[in-house]
Amino acid sequence: MSDPADLTAVELAGLIGRGELSARELMAACAERIGRTNGRVNAIVTLDLEGAGAAAAAADERFARRGPDGPLHGLPMAHKDTHLTGGMRTTFGSPLMADHVPDSDELVVARAAAAGAIRVGKTNVPEWAAGSHTVNPVFGATHNPYRHGRSAGGSSGGAAAALATGMVPLAEGSDMGGSLRNPAAFCNVVGFRPTPGRVPSHPAQLSRQTLAVQGPLGRTVADVALLLSVLAGPDPRAPLSLSEPGSAFAPPLDAGVDGLRVAWAPDLGGRVPVDAPVARVVADAVTVLEGLGARVEPDCPDLDLADPVFTTLRAWQFLLGFGPLVDRDPDRVKATIRANVDVGRALTVSDLGLAAQRQSALHEVVVEFFERYDVLVSPTVQVEPFDVGLEYPTSVAGVRQPDYLGWMRSCTLISATGCPAVSVPAGFTAAGSPVGLQIVGAPRADRKVLEVAAAFETATGHGRRRPAP
Structure with missing residues (x-):
């Protein structure tokens, strides 16, 4: 058998279910990988290998008595x-x-545990998960597993780096402005932002907001679908939770893309600059999709309302979430959070009302667009992984960015629409940086998005390239 730490979650679940691999053996392999790799990458920042080992032993004992937990x-x-x-x-x-x-x-977390997952530890994030570069004053920076000294993305950067290096076969994260998709692109793994309500959140300060969602990351699309099948499904405490059971998203994902109607938006309709090395890699996706039988046309929905929707609602949520912290201890909250809180404080009732109206109008735009297309494809991130010492890129393709959110707009514009979106490995730049392809579907078309991503993944094999030991 190959090193279990290098196998996919679906492969591992099959081996364990057939009694060919024990939870203790898998945990030992992951512990060895963590010990060899985590010090360099800094992905898992709170670690309980002793507790995980004991949980794995208990799982094996239960398996012997009654079969798998889930x-x-x-x-x-x-x-x-x-x-x-x-x-x-x-x-x-x-x-x-x-x-x-x-x-x-x-x-x-509870749903993963109920399905039999073994808790190993916690993955690194930016301070309060604000921004798409994983560094904070408690644990420092997470490094890109393919290019040490470069960003792993964020805010689920520790999760993506841990997956890429084989420390764990599954991880979860959250996404407001790209925090599942951005690190997946930077680390050559798969990150899926589901339709709001697909993965219910509880507890939640704003249980009816739609910008921030939780979701799965994995090394393959099938692994992501496996984890989504556990995390998705209704919960009465989450008022926006969707009724479809999680089992509807379980692998296999074998629908294919023959005859698929694909809208190709390399710069989201001229709205986002993209660095040339990234653009060159992602352009190859068109040939791949056409080779699979898809009909690809250059097109993009009108996303002009997406920026004001995202920036207004985000600032409002930052005010509610972080305003008391800033008031209490401003010197211990990073400047970008304080700046967003200040924007939130300046909002009026009219501003919030207009944002809500624009969000409704934007929904109508994307619903109409996806009557003509099955999916929209674009670059996940506009830049290559940047120097880990930078807080964020200040320019993209020579275009100066107005603030720390500017370089993330390839993701934030999609977040505002409420559409499900996945980042799947698309290849590597000449410098060796991973690049992600973003595949976006109609609201609630989560499985369709995963099926297209799985077909692209199978055709290209980019996700099989792992970082050097």
Whole structure:
């Protein structure tokens, strides 16, 4: 058998389910990989190998008595350090929360555990998950596993880096402006932003907001579908949760793309600059999709309303979430968060009302667009992974960016639409940087997005290229 740490989650679940691999053996392989790799990458920042080993042994004993606990039985899993884990430190990457230990799991963590996953630890994030570069004053920076000294993306950067290096076969994260898709693109893994409500969140301060979602990351699209099948499904405490059961998204994903109607938007209709090395890699996707039988046409929905929707609603949510922290201890909250809170404080009732109206109009735009197309494809990220010492890129393709969100607009514009979107490996630049292809579907067409991504993944094999040991 190959090193279990290098196998996919679907492969591992099959081996464990057939009794050909024990949870203890898998945990030992992941522990060895963590010990060899994590010090260089800094992906898992709170680690409990002793507890994970004991949980794996208990899982094996239960398996011997009654079979697997669930679809994720015995699979080691890391949780984002913004998601509450009962009895395990959850810091949010903030000095204000460095010693915070929650009493209980939040829903996304609890669902993974109920399906048999083994909790290994917490993955690194930017401070309060603000921004798409994973660095904070508590744990420092996470490095790109393919190019040390470069960014792993964010805010689920620790999760993506841990997956790419084989420390864990599954991880979860969240995405407001690209935090599942951006690190997946930078680390050559798969990150899926589901339709809002597909993965219910609880507890949640704003249970009816639609910008921020939680979702799965994996090394393959099938792994992401496996984890989504566990995380998705209704919960009465989450008022926007969708009724479709998670099992509807389980692999295999073998629909293919023959006859698929694809809109190709290399710069989202001229709205986002893209660095030339990234653009060259992603352009090859058109040939791949056409070779699979898809009909590809240059087109993009009118996303002019997406910027004001995203920036207004995000600032409002930052005010509600971080305003009290800024008031209480402003010197211990990073400047970009303080700036967003200030924007939120300046908002009027009219501003919020207009944002809500624009969000409704934007929904109508994308619904009409996806009556003509099955999916929209574009670059996930506009730049290559940048120097880990930078807070964010200030220019893209020679175009000066107005703020720290500018370089993320290839993702934030899609977030505002409420459409499901996945980042799947698209290849590498000449410098060796991973590049992601973003595949976007109609609202609630989550499985269609995953099916297209799986076909692209199979045809290209880019995701099989792992970082050097």
